[in-house]
Amino acid sequence: MSSTTLLNEFPAPRHDTSSSNIQGAVAEFVGILGKDNVISDKEALAPYSTSEWSSYSPGKTEVSSVVVCPSTTEEVSRVMEICHRRRLPVTAYAGGTSLEGHFAPTRGGVCIDFQGMDQILKVHKDDLDVVVQPAVQWEVLNEELAKDGLFFPPDPGPGAMIGGMVGTGCSGTNAYHYGTMRDWVLSLTVVLADGTIIKTRQRPRKSSAGYDLTRMFIGSEGTLGLVTEATLKLAVKPMNEAVAVASFASVHDAASCVSEVVKQGVNIAAVELLDDVQMKCINTSQTTSRSWDEAPTLFFKFSGAPGEVKEKISIVQKLAENANKKTFTFARNSEEVDELWSARKVALWSILQMKQQPTDHVWTTDVAVPMSRLPDIIEQTREEISASGLLGGIVGHVGDGNFHAMLLFNDDQRKVAESVVHNMVKRAVEMEGTVTGEHGVGLVKRDYLEHELGKTTVDTMRRFKQALDPLCLLNCDKVVRVQVPKQGEIPEW
């Protein structure tokens, strides 16, 4: 009659992934979805376990036995009824862009591939909302919405799809002004572990009726239910947009400029920081048409009525001067806007371009801290990266206290990279921050949660998991552990 579930109290998952059970399930799946939508060819299964950019390397057994491709909520529900009855573990797959092992099928079983559910169902332009299926890419959605002068603000990595964006509680460069995924979902249709279909809300723009199930599913990484439809809030495209770029002698100078902009209440649309290493990579990889000062650089975005944008640029220019800017450039037309912003856009790509051998990898990680601590944690991380001998660029959503490190390492340097990431996470926790600002914990950061939040809080999360998915069918092992780890399995803090 307690309120939390301790690790050793969670009933050990008793999945049945025997080949006879899988074969029986496959026959049932084929009956519902047709033969073409049930994949069990071994070679076709592997890509559903990981990606080139994931920081988690799945073990050999971490592969699903069958992939199913439903096209409706009802089909997903029927698939889950079968998996529930047969005790088959289930992993959801859509864009495959997550970074921390979110869709590694640790227990095998069934993978639900949502890529067939990619329709924009209805744009309500007078209500500023849209109803979509989970495999709609946010860039594709925004192309469609642009026709009505609208857009959906959350802007994570390219290729990400709404289902996964809900799963990780993503954000991006627009989060400073517009907020994160948690702020832009009005309602979700979700299939629960036993096949029950729920819809968390209708379409009001706000509500205080009952528990906030919508936000409970956002950031739950597919462990509490499967999103089959989403109603998203939309924003009206600003009248005008402008971009300014300012370089500084140090990260601290850049950060103090941002701090003044925030304190003066200048309502900017975005502010991003790229460090000197990152700027150098962009030059070296020649991924943009212009060449850049190789110094810590701020990218500002402004939006609003024409006079308003000009006024804000001039205020920010003055504040950049007070903070000893090295250079300050602003775009005079939409082509220049795109050109200036392009450097921010290609940041990750430019690091990937530095790979030379097949044994080279890029590890992208993020943490977030209270805003005032950001310059310190960035500087300490930069020093460690530099001392480690790895190449590592820093990109910061500086208005949110959130930053990414992108580390280039080869197979021999994996331990070094692990240690850099570990220390970055530890620093963030010690500065009252979080182990991830926008990527989610997946498998790689799961065991850090207790350090960040405390044991009782994680035990409360485990209680939620147990309540909705007592058999631990949905993306088992993610977010919270459900079985006591072996000795030495968790690295020392």
Next chain:
Amino acid sequence: MSSTTLLNEFPAPRHDTSSSNIQGAVAEFVGILGKDNVISDKEALAPYSTSEWSSYSPGKTEVSSVVVCPSTTEEVSRVMEICHRRRLPVTAYAGGTSLEGHFAPTRGGVCIDFQGMDQILKVHKDDLDVVVQPAVQWEVLNEELAKDGLFFPPDPGPGAMIGGMVGTGCSGTNAYHYGTMRDWVLSLTVVLADGTIIKTRQRPRKSSAGYDLTRMFIGSEGTLGLVTEATLKLAVKPMNEAVAVASFASVHDAASCVSEVVKQGVNIAAVELLDDVQMKCINTSQTTSRSWDEAPTLFFKFSGAPGEVKEKISIVQKLAENANKKTFTFARNSEEVDELWSARKVALWSILQMKQQPTDHVWTTDVAVPMSRLPDIIEQTREEISASGLLGGIVGHVGDGNFHAMLLFNDDQRKVAESVVHNMVKRAVEMEGTVTGEHGVGLVKRDYLEHELGKTTVDTMRRFKQALDPLCLLNCDKVVRVQVPKQGEIPEW
């Protein structure tokens, strides 16, 4: 092994409110809190059950047996350990401003009065956050924050306290631009039903690490845990503020003006609608220094850099003209700003002023619908109020599709008022809206949840309640029912 809890599956609460159990508990409470902080005098207990402005009238048995006044999280935890062991139901009390019977102690037992926990613990001005206890009033908080040029945006009714604001997931006039309570809480310290203390987060401005427990507690109306501390996000006060007031021949004209402002992407700080009845009440009650056109009226708030504010006013003025405005006035200085905005501020007060007999009451209720449906639902509701013979003013957070009706009625007219509210709720649900945009469901709107959300969704909420509070100790009977109602107890839909 299912994912939801049906109503007849919830274990019937077996509370023990016998006088011997209460006496034993009182002795234990005195041991922890001291005699002065344990109240069991009958006359002192009644005010903890309801208020003058609540739309719920508690029955005679709906009164707590004892009120305790803790001052720390640890004391709250020890109180809950006692209540858990003795199976005593618990209701939390702070500002007492809620409207739908949120703190009516339906099962008697223990009331925890948080009013002693009213400290602002720490302002982190460089991080734009503040740590507070639950009984801090939002107006008091904003007075303190103004010293640093900061403010906390959610602005519900006067006197509301942070604990209750979390409980109802409140908002107010700032929600259109800044969002609701759900967007402004970084972290909560919560005591669970068994006394376990958890802290949902540290202080990063955003995070995607683990389930969003913070938002699970926001809007949970004290049924999942007791908030003993909150870390709140803060905003920087805008450089300048201005207000404009425009009256129109009809609600539809006013709404079409707002719709154009929104579509053009004019970034306004707030937009509120008061109908002609409401404006007349303000004139009649003489609650402001100026007299107003008795027509549907929009109140716009603008903020930003000086030029930006002027530019936005002139755009809105033009759009108001296109929508056939009757009058358009804007404030030229901060005194005029206060004077113009005062009419919006006194709306509820002006209706209360119309009460003439002790048997007169005011029923304040709210719903929200997709934005485009707001003019229709307001007009239909106005027609019904007018036909009913009641006096009823309308105040709309029109940018959010949310509006309030404030009905003046006497004891003989209660059935008529009930029917107006019922039909307003029904209309909102049929327009894909919600039964409450910012007041919460409490007891009065609880049974509407299934109509709004569907049975399986409410069954999922009930599963969450069961998971965290299996004995149903915390504010039992609120949000979701835990026992099958008697025949006829729920009015027909």
